[in-house]
Amino acid sequence: MTPLTILAALSGALAVAAGAFGAHSATGVAAEWLRTGAHYQMIHAVAALVALRMGARLPAGLFVAGGAVFGLSLYLMALGLPRWLGAVTPIGGVLLILGWLALAFHALRGRAE
Numbered sequence: 335m336t337p338l339t340i341l342a343a344l345s346g347a348l349a350v351a352a353g354a355f356g357a358h359s360a361t362g363v364a365a366e367w368l369r370t371g372a373h374y375q376m377i378h379a380v381a382a383l384v385a386l387r388m389g390a391r392l393p394a395g396l397f398v399a400g401g402a403v404f405g406l407s408l409y410l411m412a413l414g415l416p417r418w419l420g421a422v423t424p425i426g427g428v429l430l431i432l433g434w435l436a437l438a439f440h441a442l443r444g445r446a447e
Contacts (some may be wrong), residue, residue, distance in 0.1 A: 339386055341398045346379035349401075352409050364412040371408035375401040378430055385437055393437035400429030 349372045356368025378401035385394040404426025407419045 336386070338391065338394055338398065339383065342379050342382035342386070342394065345375055345382070345398055345401050345405075349373075349376035349379060349405065352405065356412070360412060367408040367412040371405035371412075374426075374430070375405035377401075378433070381433070381437075385433075385440075388437075388440070390437055390440040393433045393440060396429050396433030396436055400426045400431075400433055402426070403429060 352368050352375070353372030356365045356372060360368050378397040382394040382397035382401075385391075385397060404423055407422040407426060411417055411419050
């Protein structure tokens with residue numbers, strides 16, 4: 335296992351934990367932040383594992399990093415940290431978009447099936 339595979343797996347685990355906490359212990363906007371962060375982080379943890387299987391390390395890294403920045407900024411706000419962290423969330427979103435673009439480029443170059 336590569337370190338990136340381990341990080342993707344840990345990212346998935348964190349997404350499950352955040353989603354469960356949001357579903358069972360949070361209310362209002364905090365529950366919504368946890369749900370949104372968990373959703374995006376889980377999708378991109380799986381996408382990272384698929385990208386790694388395809389030999390696409392850059393997209394995988396962008397998916398893991400973007401999912402972490404996106405999700406963690408929302409999780410921290412849900413736990414009561416300052417709302418200015420919401421300004422960090424779009425950085426994670428940009429990393430996720432770049433990951434998808436990098437994966438498309440990887441496929442166009444003929445390295446993916």
